Amino acid sequence: MSAVLRTYVLLVWTWTRAAAQYPVSFALMAAGVVVTGGLDIAVIWVIFSNTTTLGGFTLDEVMFLHGTAFLSFTVADLLFGNVDRIGRHIKAGTLDVMLIRPASLFVQVAADRFAPHRVGRVIQAAAVLSVGLARLDVPAGRTWMIPVMVVSGIVIFTALWALGGAVQFLLTEAPELANSLTYGGATLTQYPLSVYGDRLVIGVTFVVPLAFVNWQPGLYVLGRPDPLGLPYVLRFLSPAAALVTALAAALAWRAGIRRYRSTGS
Template identity: 45%
Template sequence: MRHRAGERLRLLREEVGLYLVLVNAAFRSAAQYRVSLLMYTLVEMAGAMIDLAAISIIFAHLPDLKGFSLAEVGFLYGTSALAFALAEMMVGPLDLLGWHVKEGRLDPVLIRPVSVLVQAATMDFSPQRLGRLVQPVAVLAVSLAALDVSWSPVRVLLLPIMVGSGTLIALGLAVAVAAVLFVAPDSSVAVAAIRQGSALATQYPLTVFGRRPALLMTVVLPIAFVNWQPALFILARPDPLGLPEATRFLSPAMAVLSCAVAAAAWRSGVRHYRSEGG
């Protein structure tokens, strides 16, 4: 058992190392187009300001959103958007997996001595995705400055844990739904809708969707653990669903579970892949 665990850990380190090598190569290539990267970053910064303005307009007509202040909603928005932006930066190219399958571009990938996931996640990798981090970081910084929270050591420690766990949950979701494209390559729109819908759901208090959907996204799906559950503790708010306080600290466990499910789904997708290329 210990030998098997050690072997899996070694393989994981190798795959992460190969992923970093391929990403580094993409960055070196993109270094020739610095002006393009700068312009994309500026566009993302403008988008951040527009989103902040939109949220401010909403609160200009409403005193709160289901009892949450502007700063608190900004905190939820920023932590969710940051987690999903980090996940997309790492595995964003999986959006094109359906196209690769239909064009037969995945066939040579399967015979290379490199993880299929590592190759698929770095095909058409664009360093410009870094620009997408500007928006959530800006929103999160503004909301943190405006929050009226007593920052205990536990709350301070929980913040990076929440973002890290949320990123892994978002990453697991992206990989799991992308695995469907191995057998249904025309489902790219549906896959993108699931990812975007999940990201949108975590940007606001889950109670705006009603009790049953909020319960579904907590008990059945891990969406609530991207930021909602840990945020309730940081914001010193009770759970509207009445779940025990220990639930606020389950995000790391949910992240591990999400990645395990995603890995199983991906392996199943690879096994059931049938070439459609010419």
């Protein structure tokens, strides 16, 4: 494990130095990240200047739910989001070069073209979460769930990226499939799931486990009843959901490598 981590850090550092060769591009992308991230928050602000609750939740509670999901997503995106580029590596033949190195393919793909400007969004997410938490009165006995749910969320988003990456071994044109789950999932989890239809909530609870990123554990932290009346125990199952998703992703990834066809000469 420590060898894998060392390789990852080494590659990330190398790509960061490579990115530093183009400082203007870096500055522009960092600015773009802050602007688009700011828009997400502006949307919530606009909603609450017209109403006092959203799906039965107050502004502070929504900021808490948004902050935790966004923090999970931005950390996963920063560290592993580049896995969705695997289709491009397959088409360009760069995957062949990675396969001849004595290092995990997943680590190499995840670290490839590491984008340090994405750190900006992590900070933004942490800020939203901090503000939400500061204005809420979370009982001390329930705060332990917050790091648990953020870490579970990181694992769930990373696993979804890996699943999407594995699919691209078969269909190189399919990065959008993964993105619909990850970026789509990030947008979905920005709001309390109670604003969506029941079927969607059931789907993201039992099929694609996005409800375990922030919704179910969030209900526990906020001490709210489940609007759908789903079992109370679900609130504690985020780590289990993360583990199952990660296992499925790892199996799919291995199967994908086995089916790799390579390209050209």
